[in-house]
Amino acid sequence: MTVTLDHVTRSVDGIPAIRDVLLGPTLSGKTSIMRLLAGLDRPTTGRVLVDGKDVTGVDVRQRSVAMVYQQFINYPSFTVYENIASPLRVQGKPRAEIEKRVQEVAKLLKLEPYLERTPLQLSGGQQQRTAIARALVKGADLVLLDEPLANLDYKLREELRTELPRIFEASGAIFVYATTEPSEALLLGGRTVCMWQGEVLQAGETSKVYRHPDTLRVAQVFSDPPLNIVGVKKSSGSVQYAGGVQAPASGLYAGLADGTYRVGFRAHQIEVANGIAGRHAFQATVTVTEITGSESFVHLNREASNWVAVLHGVHEFPPGHVLDAVLDPNNVFVFDGSGRLVASPRSSSAVM
Numbered sequence: 001m002t003v004t005l006d007h008v009t010r011s012v013d014g015i016p017a018i019r020d021v022l023l024g025p026t027l028s029g030k031t032s033i034m035r036l037l038a039g040l041d042r043p044t045t046g047r048v049l050v051d052g053k054d055v056t057g058v059d060v061r062q063r064s065v066a067m068v069y070q071q072f073i074n075y076p077s078f079t080v081y082e083n084i085a086s087p088l089r090v091q092g093k094p095r096a097e098i099e100k101r102v103q104e105v106a107k108l109l110k111l112e113p114y115l116e117r118t119p120l121q122l123s124g125g126q127q128q129r130t131a132i133a134r135a136l137v138k139g140a141d142l143v144l145l146d147e148p149l150a151n152l153d154y155k156l157r158e159e160l161r162t163e164l165p166r167i168f169e170a171s172g173a174i175f176v177y178a179t180t181e182p183s184e185a186l187l188l189g190g191r192t193v194c195m196w197q198g199e200v201l202q203a204g205e206t207s208k209v210y211r212h213p214d215t216l217r218v219a220q221v222f223s224d225p226p227l228n229i230v231g232v233k234k235s236s237g238s239v240q241y242a243g244g245v246q247a248p249a250s251g252l253y254a255g256l257a258d259g260t261y262r263v264g265f266r267a268h269q270i271e272v273a274n275g276i277a278g279r280h281a282f283q284a285t286v287t288v289t290e291i292t293g294s295e296s297f298v299h300l301n302r303e304a305s306n307w308v309a310v311l312h313g314v315h316e317f318p319p320g321h322v323l324d325a326v327l328d329p330n331n332v333f334v335f336d337g338s339g340r341l342v343a344s345p346r347s348s349s350a351v352m
Contacts, residue, residue: 005036005048022178023185024195024221030178032198034144037176039063050142065142066135070150072127074119080106080130081115087138101137108170109133110163125156136171145177149184161187182222186210194218216264216339225267225297225308230282232334233260239280243303247280251329252343261342264333269345270309271326272298284325286317300325 022030035041036048039060047056055063066087074083081102088098106112109129119127128148135143149157165188168175177188185192185206192206194213201221202214213219220227231242235258240246249256271279284300284307291297296315300307302325309325317323334343 005033005043005046022176022193022195023180023182025180027197028195028221029198030195031146034067034146034176034178037142038065038067038144063142064140065144066138066140067144067146068128068131068135068148070147072119072124072131072151074127074130074134076119079116079118080111080122080126083119083130084111084115084133084137087134091138101139105133105137108136108167123156124152125160128152128160132167136167136173139173141173143171143173143175145175147178147180150180164188182210182224185222192222194221196221212341212344213333214341216262216333216335216341219264219333219335219341223264223266225310227264227266228270228305228307229262229264230305231260232263234258241280241282242305243282245280245282247329250278252332252334252346253329256334256342260337262335262337262339263327264335265327265331267297267308267310269327269331270307271328272309272311272315272323273326279326279328281324281326283322286319286321286323288319289315289317291316 022033024030032041036043039048039055039058042056047054049055050063075086078086084102084105085098088101093101102115103112106115109132111126111129111133114122114126119130122130128151132145132148149161152160161184164177168188177184179185189206191204192209193203194201194209196217202209202218209218210222213222216227216229232253233240234249234253234256237249238246239249239253241263273279282302284302287299287301287306289296289298291314293314294312296311296313298309298311298315298317300309300323307325331345332343333341333345336342
């Protein structure tokens with residue numbers, strides 16, 4: 001099955017919220033697209049096509065669509081079994097078929113021990129598993145998941161996140177998954193549509209969009225912690241960064257024309273060391289260090305700019321500590337004055 005948005009716009013109070021054809025920040029238009037695909041809203045202009053057939057005006061009840069929200073939406077007085085079975089009972093399926101399909105999806109979602117419990121007797125992760133199971137049991141061709149892990153605590157979110165690819169593959173349906181988190185997009189793979197304020201910025205294979213963002217804005221949307229940015233001017237075989245650091249125009253800079261650029265680099269692209277040959281070093285002041293166990297997030301201040309570096313292992317830097325933040329000129333993203341990508345890291349492994 002293929003789903004196409006054909007020159008779709010959606011206006012909210014007269015303001016365009018979507019233009020043309022789902023990673024993006026809050027209010028980027030992800031939920032609006034979900035509602036259009038589900039048939040809950042109609043586009044202001046354009047069409048929604050399923051396998052080439054115009055379904056723009058088809059009632060939501062006649063579409064083969066299921067949707068999971070970030071809120072835990074279950075029937076509170078029903079057991080888990082009854083919640084999962086409810087769409088099949090509405091469809092008038094025979095009791096034996098209901099039993100078979102509920103047991104199958106309960107096994108897939110690891111809900112078999114909880115079928116006789118009510119939602120209030122479940123953890124948040126189990127409640128959301130129940131909602132996903134109810135969506136899958138319908139056998140819908142299209143399943144929409146609108147930030148389904150957003151309201152789970154960290155441990156439950158990580159547990160369910162790693163299981164989603166297995167669940168999706170076993171189902172056989174087409175899934176559209178909306179998230180604000182780049183790590184979820186990378187984990188799920190497939191294709192990613194990068195959005196900002198109702199506009200599609202870039203769409204393509206997830207790893208390619210991540211490694212080669214078309215614009216500075218795409219790189220920002222697809223970076224967590226936030227993308228670090230610094231201005232740079234190339235002239236006569238050297239580069240000068242904002243704040244006065246000067247270095248040879250080596251690495252990616254060598255092939256650039258003289259001019260002014262903006263350089264972006266993700267948190268893992270910063271090294272903290274002294275005297276590494278061929279690297280460009282910046283003195284920066286530590287503002288805070290967050291230790292998560294296997295990694296340390298070091299927040300830095302340099303020339304009124306705030307950067308974040310992620311280092312493997314436990315590193316304790318006191319606030320006010322001055323260190324060298326080091327960049328490899330082969331491992332940065334370079335954007336021109338309009339924000340278009342002109343150079344990206346040469347080693348694909350360096351940016352993952």
